[in-house]
Amino acid sequence: MNFSSKLIENAVNEFSRLPGIGKKTALRLVFHLLKQSPQEVSEFSAAFTQMRNEIKYCTRCYNVSDNTLCEICSNTKRDSSLLCVVEDLRDVMAIENTNQFNGFYHVLGGIISPMDGIGPKDLNIEPLVSRVKEGEIKEVIMALSTTMEGDTTNFYIYKRLSGTTVKISTIARGIAVGDELEYADEVTLGRSLINRIPYENSLSVR
Amino acid sequence: MNFSSKLIENAVNEFSRLPGIGKKTALRLVFHLLKQSPQEVSEFSAAFTQMRNEIKYCTRCYNVSDNTLCEICSNTKRDSSLLCVVEDLRDVMAIENTNQFNGFYHVLGGIISPMDGIGPKDLNIEPLVSRVKEGEIKEVIMALSTTMEGDTTNFYIYKRLSGTTVKISTIARGIAVGDELEYADEVTLGRSLINRIPYENSLSVR
Numbered sequence: 001m002n003f004s005s006k007l008i009e010n011a012v013n014e015f016s017r018l019p020g021i022g023k024k025t026a027l028r029l030v031f032h033l034l035k036q037s038p039q040e041v042s043e044f045s046a047a048f049t050q051m052r053n054e055i056k057y058c059t060r061c062y063n064v065s066d067n068t069l070c071e072i073c074s075n076t077k078r079d080s081s082l083l084c085v086v087e088d089l090r091d092v093m094a095i096e097n098t099n100q101f102n103g104f105y106h107v108l109g110g111i112i113s114p115m116d117g118i119g120p121k122d123l124n125i126e127p128l129v130s131r132v133k134e135g136e137i138k139e140v141i142m143a144l145s146t147t148m149e150g151d152t153t154n155f156y157i158y159k160r161l162s163g164t165t166v167k168i169s170t171i172a173r174g175i176a177v178g179d180e181l182e183y184a185d186e187v188t189l190g191r192s193l194i195n196r197i198p199y200e201n202s203l204s205v206r
Numbered sequence: 207m208n209f210s211s212k213l214i215e216n217a218v219n220e221f222s223r224l225p226g227i228g229k230k231t232a233l234r235l236v237f238h239l240l241k242q243s244p245q246e247v248s249e250f251s252a253a254f255t256q257m258r259n260e261i262k263y264c265t266r267c268y269n270v271s272d273n274t275l276c277e278i279c280s281n282t283k284r285d286s287s288l289l290c291v292v293e294d295l296r297d298v299m300a301i302e303n304t305n306q307f308n309g310f311y312h313v314l315g316g317i318i319s320p321m322d323g324i325g326p327k328d329l330n331i332e333p334l335v336s337r338v339k340e341g342e343i344k345e346v347i348m349a350l351s352t353t354m355e356g357d358t359t360n361f362y363i364y365k366r367l368s369g370t371t372v373k374i375s376t377i378a379r380g381i382a383v384g385d386e387l388e389y390a391d392e393v394t395l396g397r398s399l400i401n402r403i404p405y406e407n408s409l410s411v412r
Contacts (some may be wrong), residue, residue: 003294004269004270004271004276004277004278004298004299005271005272006272007256007257007260007261007270007272008254008257008261008270008295010256010257011253011254011257013253014249014253017395018235018238018239019234019235019238020231020234022236025226026301027244027296028225028226029224029227030254030257031294031295032224032225032294033224033254033257033258034257034258034261034270036258038255038259041254041257041258041259042255042258043220043253044220044223045251045252045254045255046251047216047217047219047220048217048220048236048239048247048250048251049244049247049248049251050213050216051213051214051216051217051236051239051240051247052239052240052242052244052247053244053247054213055211055213055214055240058210063210063272064210064211064213064214064240065210065211066211066212066213069211069410070210072210085355089210089214089237090233090236091235092210092221093210093233114309161366165238187292192305203299
């Protein structure tokens, strides 16, 4: 594309470096910003630099936080015997939105992925082992993606925690609520048979 | 959504004010930025403030430009007897990409839209009339959207230029190249019959 201005070209290029945003969408966004007041655009820009420069991570669960201890970790009403291991902030938010979990979290900051060069040392696994060894946690719930990388990470952490008395579980894999059986893949359907649950636990609205 | 950080929440809100970006996409973009270096994020942000603060408009055609006269207006090899009237920068880019137009442009900066409170006075119509009255332009090609607003703007400009000797044309409305007749709407098909063209002009590759 031939832009009539280097400034526009630069802004379009910056937008299109974001995931899922192509040149055309980027141009539409740039256009939107051009119609905003300079004040609004400077607020827009400031939000990202400020976030990147000032963001902190909770020293306990490694979730992003404005303080040294995040809101969840500093909540004394939560169940300290339950620890949910997740990949990143989005998973914490997703689980919090279910209102079904009242324990604490541990954010790994990624999953083991040799293809991307991410090994156990790049993740917050050592602090997890230390947390478990403190003894207060009774159950570690692995809530990672059901992918090869997720399974590998589950297995690595399972091995690392095998010397402790903590119970290790993973979130259930099965047919999603609302899904029809005939469209489910065989692996998922097979797993949902093996890991069948008592009827009274199956009601989606509790 | 419950974000664990005000900084994240602020950044997500800024992204989701862009057209076509919801909270979930915004969070994905914010996540991407969190993984970039502070240097990269500050370049990202600077691109938009710099663009908004330093952008100039060509004093002749009102296209965005880094100088007082844009690249197209300062090109002496173009045909000064042809003037193409468009809504905004994106239309200039679209027409330039066809390589079928060698004249100059006039960017209105919008179209007449009473519903949005945009009247003729909010657009660069007076400078257009002045340009035409200079006498060098022989033909004004209206290249606006084929909407009610586009038609209204076409008509308003047609009336304003009626006292001059300039020829006024609009871009052809008809069946898009590659489209099948049976799926075309009646109005477009009807117009394409009325405004039929000599066979030798109909070849899409020239």
